[in-house]
Amino acid sequence: MAATTNTRKVALVLTLLALLPPSIIGARTRPSSPHHSQGHKRSPPPASPPPPPPAPTAPAAAAGLVRATCNSTAYYDLCVSTLGADPSSATADVRGLSSIAVSAAAVNASGGAATAVALATGGNTTTTVDGTTQALLRTCATKYGEARDALSAARDSIAQENYDYASVHVSAAAEYPQVCRVLFQRQRPGDYPPELAAREETLRQLCTVALDIITLLSNNTN
Secondary structure, eight states, X not given: OHHHHHHHHHHHHHHHHHXXXXXXXXXXXXXXXXXXXXXXOOOOOOOOOOOOOOOOOHHHHHXXXXXXXXXXXXXXXXXXXXXXXXXXXXXXXXXXXXXXXXXXXXXXXHHHHHHHHHHHTTTTOSSOOOHHHXXXXXXXXXXXXXHHHHHHHHHHHHHTTOHHHXXXXXXXXXXXXXXXXXXXXXXXXXXXXXXXXXXXHHHHHHHHHHHHHHHHHHHHHO
């Protein structure tokens, strides 16, 4: 009886398999393709081109303008060191650089006035200063003060873009200390203080630099 039942079950399974479509039977028995299991291999992306070189930084551009401007002056090294010492030169145009040069000359003139006063009162020396020398030194202090005021006026003229007046003021500032030297030569030959001689020469050179930059500025605006 059990054998008959098993025979019927086998016959039933065979009958059902015979009724199934071949596509279903093949799908059940077909092994999975390695191609589908591994997926497509992608080629690596092409290498990107190198980035362009960076643009010049602002400090480099500012330094270039300072050097180009100072090339037009009679004292290149003094010009570069003077303008470079002022932080505002990093963002200044040529007009701003001319104002910086004038300001540096004004600082020198102020120092000259202070030096003359100190010499007159004996603050810079232990040597007694006679009345004539004191009078000369006070005159020197006055002349350096006038030079400082002239340079202040020149700075105002630059701000107003009145470059002719600026040049006149700077030229006058360079001449005021010469009065001090001439007076010493006439009344105290050989006693012209070396401190004032150094101030006078530096002021003359700074004024020359300022005048050269103002001239460059004036030529570029005409």
